[in-house]
Amino acid sequence: MTPQELADHIRSAVKSAISTGQLALSESDIPGEIVVERPKNLDHGDWATNIAMQLGKKAGLNPSAAAEILQPFLSQLPGVDEVEIAGPGFINIRLSAASQGELVLAVIAKGNAFGRGTKLAGKKINVEFISANPTGPLHLGHTRWAAVGDAIARVLEAEGASSSREFYVNDLGVQMDKFGASVKAAALGETIPEDGYHGAYIPELAKQVVLENPEIIDLSEPERSDAFRDAAYALQLTDQKRVLDNFNTHFDVWYSEKSLHTSGAVERGFEKLKSQGHMFIEGGATWLRTSDFDDDKDRVLIKADGALTYFASDTAYYVDKRDRGFDLCIYLLGADHHGYVNRLRAVAACAGDNPDENIQVLIGQMVKMLKNGEEVRLSKRAGNIITLEDLVDEVGVDAARYSLIRYPVESPLVLDLDLLVSSTNDNPVYYVQYAHARIASVIRNAAELGLIPAATSDWDQTTFDPSQLTDDREGALLGLLADYPRVVASAAELREPHRIARYIEEVATSYHSFYASCRVLPQGDEPVTSLNIARLWLCGATRQVIFNGLELLGVSAPERM
Numbered sequence: 312m313t314p315q316e317l318a319d320h321i322r323s324a325v326k327s328a329i330s331t332g333q334l335a336l337s338e339s340d341i342p343g344e345i346v347v348e349r350p351k352n353l354d355h356g357d358w359a360t361n362i363a364m365q366l367g368k369k370a371g372l373n374p375s376a377a378a379e380i381l382q383p384f385l386s387q388l389p390g391v392d393e394v395e396i397a398g399p400g401f402i403n404i405r406l407s408a409a410s411q412g413e414l415v416l417a418v419i420a421k422g423n424a425f426g427r428g429t430k431l432a433g434k435k436i437n438v439e440f441i442s443a444n445p446t447g448p449l450h451l452g453h454t455r456w457a458a459v460g461d462a463i464a465r466v467l468e469a470e471g472a473s474s475s476r477e478f479y480v481n482d483l484g485v486q487m488d489k490f491g492a493s494v495k496a497a498a499l500g501e502t503i504p505e506d507g508y509h510g511a512y513i514p515e516l517a518k519q520v521v522l523e524n525p526e527i528i529d530l531s532e533p534e535r536s537d538a539f540r541d542a543a544y545a546l547q548l549t550d551q552k553r554v555l556d557n558f559n560t561h562f563d564v565w566y567s568e569k570s571l572h573t574s575g576a577v578e579r580g581f582e583k584l585k586s587q588g589h590m591f592i593e594g595g596a597t598w599l600r601t602s603d604f605d606d607d608k609d610r611v612l613i614k615a616d617g618a619l620t621y622f623a624s625d626t627a628y629y630v631d632k633r634d635r636g637f638d639l640c641i642y643l644l645g646a647d648h649h650g651y652v653n654r655l656r657a658v659a660a661c662a663g664d665n666p667d668e669n670i671q672v673l674i675g676q677m678v679k680m681l682k683n684g685e686e687v688r689l690s691k692r693a694g695n696i697i698t699l700e701d702l703v704d705e706v707g708v709d710a711a712r713y714s715l716i717r718y719p720v721e722s723p724l725v726l727d728l729d730l731l732v733s734s735t736n737d738n739p740v741y742y743v744q745y746a747h748a749r750i751a752s753v754i755r756n757a758a759e760l761g762l763i764p765a766a767t768s769d770w771d772q773t774t775f776d777p778s779q780l781t782d783d784r785e786g787a788l789l790g791l792l793a794d795y796p797r798v799v800a801s802a803a804e805l806r807e808p809h810r811i812a813r814y815i816e817e818v819a820t821s822y823h824s825f826y827a828s829c830r831v832l833p834q835g836d837e838p839v840t841s842l843n844i845a846r847l848w849l850c851g852a853t854r855q856v857i858f859n860g861l862e863l864l865g866v867s868a869p870e871r872m
Contacts, residue, residue, distance in 0.1 A: 312390055312410050313417070313793045314347040317358055320391075321345050324384040325362065333380050340369050349790055353783075356395065356403035357411065357790050363400040374400020411789045412777020412845065418792060418852035419767050426795045426859050431803060432471035437632050438464045439566075440643035441555075442479040445548040446490040447510060449555070450696040451678050452645050455724065457699060458715040458865070459675065460643045461560040462808035465863045470803035475637070477564040478555075479628070482544060483572065490547075491540025494520060498528070498539065510696075516543050554699055559708055559865045571627050577619065579634070580627030581612070589661040599626065601657035604666070610654065625651075626658050633664065641806065642672045643720075649674055673806060675720040682728045706731040709866045713740035716864050717812040739816055740866065743857065746819035748872040750854040753831055757847050760832070762839055767851045779845035784825040788853060791818050795856050799863070808864060815860035822853050 325341055328334040342365050350359045363378035370377060378396045385394045385402065390410025395403045418425045440460025441453050449457070464474040493507035497517035503509055520542045521527060527538050548565070555562065571577055584590050589600045595615030599622075602609050612623045632640045640659075644651055652674065656666035664670065680687040680697060682705075687697060702711050710731040717739060718724050736742045758765040780789065795814070802810040831846045833839055858868040 312406060312414060314358065314797050317404070317406075318345040318347045318360075320388045321347070321360060321362055321385065324381060324388055325366065328380055328384050334366065334377070335370050336366060340366065349794060350403060353787060353790070355397060356393070356405040357786065358404045358406070359397075360402050360404070361400070363396075363402055367400060378402050407778075408781045408786070409778040411786060411793070412775075412780040412849075414789055414793050415777065415780075415848045415852040416772055416775065418855050419770065419848065420772075422768070422855060423859060423862070425855060426799045427469045427471070428796060428800050428803075429471040430800055431467060434467075434472045434639065435637050436464075436467055436472050436474045436639045436641060437477055437635075437637040438467070438474055438641045438643070439477040439479055439632075442481060442644070443551070444481045444486055444490075445544050445551065446486055446508060447547065448512060448696070448698040448700065449551055450698055451680070451702065452675075454558075454699040454702055454711070455675055455678050455715050455720070456643045456645075457555060457558055457560045458712045459720055459808065462712075462716045462811075462864050463641070463643075463806050465865065466799060466803040466808050466811065467806075469799050469863055472803070475563045476561070477566055478562045480548065480565055480567045480569075483568045483624070487540055487544065488536075491536055491543055494543040495536060495539035516546055519546055557708070558699060558703060559712065566628075568624055568628075571624055571631065572619075576631045577623060577627040580623075580630035583630045583662055584626065587661055587663045599658070599661055601654060601661060604653075604657035604660035606653050606657040622654075625655065626661075629655065629658050629670070630662055633662065633669065638669065640670050642670070644672060644674055646674060646676050671806070673720060676723040678715070678724045678726065680726045680728055687728070702726075709744070710738070710740050713743075713812060713864060713866050716808050719807065719809055734872075739812070741872075743812075743815050743819045743861065744867070744869055745872055746822050747854055747857045747861070747868045748870060749826070750822070750850050750857075751870040753826075753850050754847070754854070757832060762832075762844065763847055767855070770848070770851065774841075774844050775848045776841045776845055779842045780849060782825075782829055784821070784828050785846070785849060788818075788821045788825050788849065791821050792852055792856050795860070802863075811860050811863050815857050818853065818857055818860070822857075825849075 322341060322345055325334070326338055329336050329338060345360065345362055347358050347360050350356055363381055364374040367374040367377035372380075375396060378400045381402065382394050382396060385391060385404065390406050391404055392407045393405040397403050438460055440456040441449070443449060443453055461476065464476050467474045489504065489507050493503045493509070493513050494517045496503045496507070497514045498521050503513065520539060524538070524542055527535060527542065530538055552565070581590070584599060589603065590612070591598050591600060596611050597613035598609045599612055600609050610622045611620050612626065613619055629640060642651075642655060652672045655672050656670055659666045659670040680702070705728050714726055714731055715724070730738055731740070734741055754763070755765070757763050763770055780786070798810055798814045802808050829846060831843065831850060833843055861868045
């Protein structure tokens with residue numbers, strides 16, 4: 312039984328208490344969401360709810376009195392063994408072994424769909440992460456968002472949303488000309504401009520540009536400069552896409568900042584803002600009155616000389632996203648963009664939207680890497696930055712993604728490279744993947760012994776007796792598995808995929824404890840019992856939940872290690 316199923320049963324019990332007149336309330340007084348949680352001390356029961364505390368005040372009762380009224384109704388619920396009142400009105404519920412064990416059937420029957428919900432069904436969400444110049448390799452700051460942004464999109468989709476991953480390409484401005492000039496200088500054997508780009512990738516790009524466009528050398532200026540810029544841009548953007556694809560992060564949209572201005576999106580954005588009455592002219596410049604919506608000052612859109620500000624692109628980009636039909640626009644920005652939070656929320660308000668519903672800005676903190684106890688600072692290829700490829704080359708895709716997602720983004724992160732390549736339980740990704748591989752090995756061995764088919768989809772549920780799973784460690788593991796849908800829903804609602812990582816680590820720990828104490832396979836000439844089969848089913852359900860959790864993080868679930 313999952314927490315949601317138990318919550319539905321509790322709702323029915325409350326309705327019964329109301330209909331019989333024992334609880335002086337109406338059904339409209341029942342909260343929309345009934346909280347069901349695992350108690351910190353499992354000796355107190357399998358699940359706990361604060362429903363009596365929520366209803367007591369409305370009924371003019373203290374929580375304990377409300378709990379006493381509800382207790383007999385809850386005791387009659389299917390699968391409930393015991394109901395106890397604890398503290399100031401908390402209700403602890405203990406399920407029968409059979410009721411808990413039936414969860415295993417649901418997990419295996421639903422397979423990859425187990426844990427997925429519908430709370431965000433019908434919601435169209437744009438997740439913009441990685442806003443980068445196409446002038447060089449993606450660096451370590453981009454790398455954190457490459458993992459976390461993709462994982463956020465995955466958990467939103469798991470809860471029913473339609474999400475679009477979007478990369479904002481900063482391909483407008485003087486940096487593009489400096490980039491082109493740097494590549495051209497390298498190709499012609501000239502000194503790269505002091506304010507240009509000096510990484511080792513620049514000569515590499517120059518060689519590739521000339522190789523693919525041999526006629527470019529003979530072009531006259533300014534055509535040659537433009538050609539070098541455009542050719543190098545195309546190659547560098549292709550390389551960024553390659554690196555991200557290898558990192559298991561795939562974008563639905565690569566949105567060019569330049570296209571905002573060539574497509575008329577800026578003009579359309581200004582028309583929308585004008586219609587809302589928040590644009591004004593002062594000192595010859597055109598402004599947006601963002602200070603009406605918690606920004607620290609009004610913002611210039613068009614300078615007195617007619618030049619557009621960078622903020623003009625920001626406003627047009629937001630309006631364009633909404634025009635494309637997105638209900639919610641999520642921005643994932645770096646640590647140096649705190650000032651953008653209120654600014655972008657004010658843009659949404661100026662466009663006539665609700666900043667609490669239509670826009671969300673997440674700020675991620677910096678990442679450092681340690682090796683041999685010392686900070687890793689430089690990339691040989693990129694010069695003064697550490698690239699995404701550097702990290703992947705060092706530890707692999709799985710370890711890199713998992714470690715970047717595992718922590719809240721608002722916390723600075725230090726990655727110990729030596730730890731992430733180690734095959735020890737101190738390495739979180741190894742610990743979780745090993746649990747999955749260990750279960751896969753148990754199931755392979757069972758299949759070779761003829762106890763079960765190799766594929767869980769072929770298992771005969773009539774062989775499974777959930778009442779056999781009475782050991783405390785089995786109960787603890789079952790309770791954790793039942794909590795997975797709630798964890799997914801919470802990760803989606805809060806945009807915190809690290810909750811998935813911490814959860815599957817807890818499942819791995821619980822499984823290792825179960826495996827050490829509860830023999831799964833018969834030994835020697837021992838007969839196969841219904842307990843062996845029940846434990847194999849529990850292994851199968853655990854493997855499925857770990858697989859599903861790793862998939863939401865974009866991390867593989869190996870069958871062997």
